[in-house]
Amino acid sequence: EAGVVQSPRYKIIEKKQPVAFWCNPISGHNTLYWYLQNLGQGPELLIRYENEEAVDDSQLPKDRFSAERLKGVDSTLKIQPAELGDSAVYLCASSLRGDGTNEKLFFGSGTQLSVL
Amino acid sequence: KQEVTQIPAALSVPEGENLVLNCSFTDSAIYNLQWFRQDPGKGLTSLLLIQSSQREQTSGRLNASLDKSSGRSTLYIAASQPGDSATYLCAVRGGNEKLTFGTGTRLTIIP
Numbered sequence: 001e002a003g004v005v006q007s008p009r010y011k012i013i014e015k016k017q018p019v020a021f022w023c024n025p026i027s028g029h030n031t032l033y034w035y036l037q038n039l040g041q042g043p044e045l046l047i048r049y050e051n052e053e054a055v056d057d058s059q060l061p062k063d064r065f066s067a068e069r070l071k072g073v074d075s076t077l078k079i080q081p082a083e084l085g086d087s088a089v090y091l092c093a094s095s096l097r098g099d100g101t102n103e104k105l106f107f108g109s110g111t112q113l114s115v116l
Numbered sequence: 117k118q119e120v121t122q123i124p125a126a127l128s129v130p131e132g133e134n135l136v137l138n139c140s141f142t143d144s145a146i147y148n149l150q151w152f153r154q155d156p157g158k159g160l161t162s163l164l165l166i167q168s169s170q171r172e173q174t175s176g177r178l179n180a181s182l183d184k185s186s187g188r189s190t191l192y193i194a195a196s197q198p199g200d201s202a203t204y205l206c207a208v209r210g211g212n213e214k215l216t217f218g219t220g221t222r223l224t225i226i227p
Contacts, residue, residue: 004159040125040219040220041219042120042205042207042216042217042218042219042220043160043217044217045214045215056213056214091159091160093159093160102148102165102167103148103209104150104162104165105150105160105162105215106162107152107159107160107161108159109157109158109159110157110158110159112157
């Protein structure tokens with residue numbers, strides 16, 4: 001079974017440029033997460049989708065970040081314009097969420113973003 | 117706001133030794149606690165999940181315990197191997213359904 005697939009694996013851009021990340025979750029998983037992980041830190045939630053609905057985007061910086069999950073499968077996360085402080089690893093995770101008490105998350109390998 | 121702490125930040129032990137990793141959290145109103153492993157440049161892999169009503173979970177050489185009232189969890193690794201070298205993170209799912217991660221313990225097993 002294929003795991004969570006993310007692309008690109010690495011991205012280097014100059015500040016003020018746009019950037020997009022793509023995530024393909026495990027087949028059948030209804031819940032999809034985007035996390036941001038800074039070096040030496042734990043992941044921090046950006047947005048959570050239940051099917052195609054964004055049910056928690058309270059920590060997404062909406063002035064520059066946007067996300068979509070069309071048809072409740074693949075998802076893209078976009079930053080426009082990127083700032084130096086956006087350099088981090090962007091992780092996607094998916095799960096088959098029931099009531100949440102026994103939910104296990106499966107993570108992709110992440111996209112490492114460097115903003116110069 | 118839930119805060120999750122993992123101490124120490126880094127740990128080195130000789131191969132074959134048993135070891136314990138610690139995780140503490142400030143709000144005991146949790147649904148569950150998970151332990152993850154992260155290898156360099158990779159995503160996280162779920163190791164064990166303990167529901168709030170449980171005291172421990174075991175998988176192979178790994179045993180995770182949960183003391184919700186004191187806000188603590190431990191991950192016990194028996195007979196450590198070089199392949200166990202990785203960063204171990206704990207994460208707590210709180211009443212607001214958010215998953216809050218600790219900063220991790222970087223474990224190095226010395227052959």
